[in-house]
Amino acid sequence: GENVEQHPSTLSVQEGDSAVIKCTYSDSASNYFPWYKQELGKGPQLIIDIRSNVGEKKDQRIAVTLNKTAKHFSLHITETQPEDSAVYFCAASIWNNDMRFGAGTRLTVKP
């Protein structure tokens, strides 16, 4: 089955700096790669996703890149703000099948 590895497990940045979280996946058939943000005491919430026919996707300060050949994808957050502090999860799935999640990255943005 699919295996997703996520790095780093913790990340601390100064407000205004950029943050990058990286994930690798094992199943070359995976074609859907979402990123979820989990704030303290809440369930994960989708923030951005990308499909395998696209190499990059942006939404304001957030971007995701995908390298299908290397089987890795990354989340980029620019101009970080304290409210970006949360746990971020990557995931991978074959379309309409079940997702496998990475172990999570705890991002802390220092004011």
Place this chain on the structure above:
Amino acid sequence: NAGVTQTPKFQVLKTGQSMTLQCAQDMNHNSMYWYRQDPGMGLRLIYYSASEGTTDKGEVPNGYNVSRLNKREFSLRLESAAPSQTSVYFCASRVEIAKNIQYFGAGTRLSVL
């Protein structure tokens, strides 16, 4: 529109006790899921239901049972709780049409002593 609602939010059990975690969604989604979240391990799928009347095992189903009561409700039952089942449990439902987005509830924090 409440989305995905889980009850209870917190629960403490003794080893061997049983309980049912409840989940309901009001988004008319066909698919529903139960995950557990443990430190350093992300979210692991316990069981899922692709549609009303069907259930399937996920990655870590041992020690759990599920019931898809109707399209809205999907419950998770621990028949004889063990300390290894101490975890945070999340229910999710999924949009199928053109998207694979899962919507999560706020979670149930379960401690088994």
